[in-house]
Amino acid sequence: MPDTATGLRHVEHVMGTVFSFDIRDKPTPAIHDAVQGAVQLLHRVDAVFSTYRADSYISRLDRGEIRLGDCPPEVHEVLALCAQATRATDGWFSTTSGGILDPSGLVKGWATEAASLILHAAGAHNTCTNGGGDLQLRSRATISSPWRVGIAHPLRPGELATVITADRTMAIATSGTAERGAHILDPHTGTPATEFAALTVIGPTLTMTDAYATAAFARGTGGRDWLETLDGYEAFAVMPNGRTWQTSGFSQYGA
Template identity: 40%
Template sequence: MVVRRSWVEQIMGLPVSVLARGEQAGSVRADAAVRAVFAELVEVDRVFSPYKSDSAVSRLARGELGWGDVDPVVRVVAERCVRAGELTGGLFDAELPGGGWDPSGLVKGWAVERAGERLREVPELDWCLNAGGDVLVVSPSDRSFTVGIQDPRDPELVVASLALTGGAVATSGTAARGAHLYDPRTGGPVETRWLSVSVSGPSLECADVLATAAFVAGEEWPGVLAALPGYEGLGILADGNLFATAGWPSRGAAAG
């Protein structure tokens, strides 16, 4: 019998879960690694949340901190946001139209991927780390995990699924947080007939950035994924129709 164990915590205002599989899943070492993952994500939320008044992001916005005063990890993320903007031709932009800085479109994927290194240290452990629908999978056994893509019209439904033995999936859209994304080209809210865009690929940080940029791009979103090799996408229209790029490894989505 394959040992399975799961953990879940509410972090960053969303459920973060770990599903582990294999002989090590029930071990003290695996439990300690998961607790370290959760602790690291709590710390990232403390530093980067735009909703916490004492976070570095909020204090930068109020002018209480300058860039020379922040923790080095904040500058690391800022540099990664600049590179993400260059990669996406400006479709990803952490600088807000009215002033201020919000790296949310990058920081969750970056943080989950970084925290996942704790789980990689547990030998022969298969695991799936899910942070509010952004998912990272590692499976040394080569047995797949099934990752579902949520229907943005009904959170109780799944419209497509992927069988992954490794890699990441990130989704951007309006289902979870409403119309919270803006278009750097206009400075206004994103206007699109797409409800969500999901991106699969090797890195969760890159998938997160590309999903955000693709959703902003609207009709041209499949072209955004060409910025990096190995990334594929699934878009969901307001009428429920799906469009997948040719390499999207999904069951239940029509390939475009």
């Protein structure tokens, strides 16, 4: 956990991906404790929600070995948020994958946002919490500089598709095929969604921003029009042929 007089950074391998905390506030004992608390949270979320662990609550719930009332409060919270996302996206966000209960399309964003809140409560007010490439940003990188986030181009390794500038609390979530292939499914047909190479959504907090990015990617052709209806959200897309588009308000953030 390297720290300096002006900041602190920590990297944690958990939930099958890499989480990182970039804290630009002066480190204090409370902030150090909060980093440990955030790390503990992420490992607990993995133990509760991992679909790759037979002993997780979500796996046991899916197999019918336990009922929802037997699960810890965070399972109730996440499933309620999943239901909210399903309603808000007209069913394009789904908690089932191949007939298996799988809320992971929301869990990572929810966990990243929750970790960010732990840091903020301890006095870390200028932070970037990164959960596998999805970000919850708070305030600014420095007093005089906003956060600048490069979005990797899905078709041109080593290049950026755009750069997003953030000088307030906001979230950035990207769904794409570059790293995991066509892993996002159309929930209505069960077939892989292939309309986009990558879709980045900006919103106020990461839980729903991440869910909306997944849903819009799955929606395909109608994703752009649907995103335009969302208050407080903007998007940038790269198509499989390399063409790009952005929603009407994206220019206030993107370069």
